[in-house]
Amino acid sequence: MQITTSADNGYLRVYLYDSDGVKLLSFADNDTANVVLQPNTTYQLEYHYWSSNPARYTIKANPPFIEYTEGITFDLAAAAESENIINVTTPLYL
Amino acid sequence: MKKQLLAIVLTTASFSGFSQERSAAEKEMLEKRESQVKAANFTPNGNGAFSNVISNLSLSSELEKGVKGNAELKAGGKSWNGGLSLEQNIGKTATKATIFDFRKGLTPGTTIALNIQYMNWNPEYTAAERRAFNDVKAEFRRNNPAVSDLTADRNYMMENGTEKQKLILKKISNRNPVFYNLSVAFNKAKFSYATDSVSLKKKEETHFTPNVGFTVGFPFSVKNYLAFSYHFSKTYESADEMEFSRKFGTTNNTFSQTLSFGSPEYSRDHKVTAEYRQSFNNKGDTEPILAIAPAVTYGIESEKVAFTLPLYFIKGKTKGLQGGVNFGYLTSVKNKWTSFQEGFGAQFIISAPFEMFKQFSSKK
Numbered sequence: 050m051q052i053t054t055s056a057d058n059g060y061l062r063v064y065l066y067d068s069d070g071v072k073l074l075s076f077a078d079n080d081t082a083n084v085v086l087q088p089n090t091t092y093q094l095e096y097h098y099w100s101s102n103p104a105r106y107t108i109k110a111n112p113p114f115i116e117y118t119e120g121i122t123f124d125l126a127a128a129a130e131s132e133n134i135i136n137v138t139t140p141l142y143l
Numbered sequence: 144m145k146k147q148l149l150a151i152v153l154t155t156a157s158f159s160g161f162s163q164e165r166s167a168a169e170k171e172m173l174e175k176r177e178s179q180v181k182a183a184n185f186t187p188n189g190n191g192a193f194s195n196v197i198s199n200l201s202l203s204s205e206l207e208k209g210v211k212g213n214a215e216l217k218a219g220g221k222s223w224n225g226g227l228s229l230e231q232n233i234g235k236t237a238t239k240a241t242i243f244d245f246r247k248g249l250t251p252g253t254t255i256a257l258n259i260q261y262m263n264w265n266p267e268y269t270a271a272e273r274r275a276f277n278d279v280k281a282e283f284r285r286n287n288p289a290v291s292d293l294t295a296d297r298n299y300m301m302e303n304g305t306e307k308q309k310l311i312l313k314k315i316s317n318r319n320p321v322f323y324n325l326s327v328a329f330n331k332a333k334f335s336y337a338t339d340s341v342s343l344k345k346k347e348e349t350h351f352t353p354n355v356g357f358t359v360g361f362p363f364s365v366k367n368y369l370a371f372s373y374h375f376s377k378t379y380e381s382a383d384e385m386e387f388s389r390k391f392g393t394t395n396n397t398f399s400q401t402l403s404f405g406s407p408e409y410s411r412d413h414k415v416t417a418e419y420r421q422s423f424n425n426k427g428d429t430e431p432i433l434a435i436a437p438a439v440t441y442g443i444e445s446e447k448v449a450f451t452l453p454l455y456f457i458k459g460k461t462k463g464l465q466g467g468v469n470f471g472y473l474t475s476v477k478n479k480w481t482s483f484q485e486g487f488g489a490q491f492i493i494s495a496p497f498e499m500f501k502q503f504s505s506k507k
Contacts, residue, residue, distance in 0.1 A: 097266040
């Protein structure tokens with residue numbers, strides 16, 4: 050499975066955890082990583098973004114996570130910072 | 144992206160500045176040079192100001208010094224960015240800037256600058272913080288089942304959560320990045336002058352002068368930050384230009400010659416600056432309408448202190464011109480402080496805004 054992050058005009062940090070809270074991957078700004086994940090399994094994505102300008106951030110998986118088939122995009126028209134932990138589920142077949 | 148920057152700077156007070164003390168005979172020349180140095184310290188892109196590490200504010204270049212030709216190479220990685228730039232003042236009638244001559248090297252009037260920025264940011268939650276966040280979020284979503292997992296981020300829960308949930312989230316540290324900026328610049332300047340008023344024999348000198356600066360910036364949020372910087376600079380300022388008229392042969396005709404009288408004035412200084420920047424927006428709006436950048440700069444060798452308070456009136460995102468006013472007070476701290484009347488200066492600034500991170504976006 051391939052996960053790609055992009056940060057346009059801002060900063061993005063993404064961390065992927067398994068259900069036991071073990072960190073599997075870290076991403077910084079524009080990054081790509083290939084990782085072997087279990088099919089039909091829920092993982093957690095912790096993300097943080099920060100920019101003092103309008104910015105655009107994306108997190109995409111291939112094949113996509115079930116909840117976010119179009120990927121995750123934040124299109125921010127002004128300076129913004131935020132953070133979150135979301136659940137993502139891998140497809141049935143990888 | 145090419146950015147044309149314009150600024151109009153109106154100075155309403157006579158200035159004294161960061162330069163070394165000289166004899167009384169050179170007082171007049173010194174005053175002019177001090178005025179130039181002080182003006183530089185008081186302008187947004189002056190020696191005492193920071194490079195635009197993280198700011199809503201644009202830098203400005205003064206029209207009175209002519210248009211600047213600029214070429215810049217940029218490179219960047221995940222946590223660092225850098226730029227190498229060559230800049231030269233272009234005269235009013237010139238259509239191109241000759242920055243480098245293969246026979247003579249760097250052309251006089253050219254500044255070569257290297258700027259490197261490193262950003263340190265590790266916002267990852269600790270295991271305990273992650274558990275606390277997950278617990279708050281689970282409770283929040285039980286109470287608000289219509290709110291999606293993606294929408295219920297820290298900001299949303301801080302606005303819409305219960306007081307208990309907000310209290311827990313506040314305890315989870317919201318880590319901001321720290322920026323480090325190093326700039327090294329060299330300017331090549333050529334001076335023509337005379338020291339003999341009888342023969343008016345022209346002398347020429349060329350000087351390389353360095354300007355080295357280091358800044359560390361601590362943002363508290365995306366709207367404000369505190370920065371500390373150190374700058375070392377050496378400068379040569381030409382003496383006043385004077386016009387000399389002489390008789391041409393035995394005719395009644397005369398010819399005139401304009402020359403700087405006296406050798407260029409050398410000065411150097413180490414300056415430390417503390418600066419705070421804050422932008423403000425109307426309630427409910429996301430775009431800033433006003434920004435302030437109060438700063439205090441201390442010249443270690445010159446034993447002068449400059450207090451500046453620029454106010455920027457920001458209209459729109461990046462359209463049109465930005466207006467502002469800059470108040471400053473420069474004083475000697477060697478013996479007694481300069482009177483407010485003598486040390487106070489005010490400038491109106493009109494400049495074209497550009498993106499917040501002037502040279503250092505994270506875009507690849």
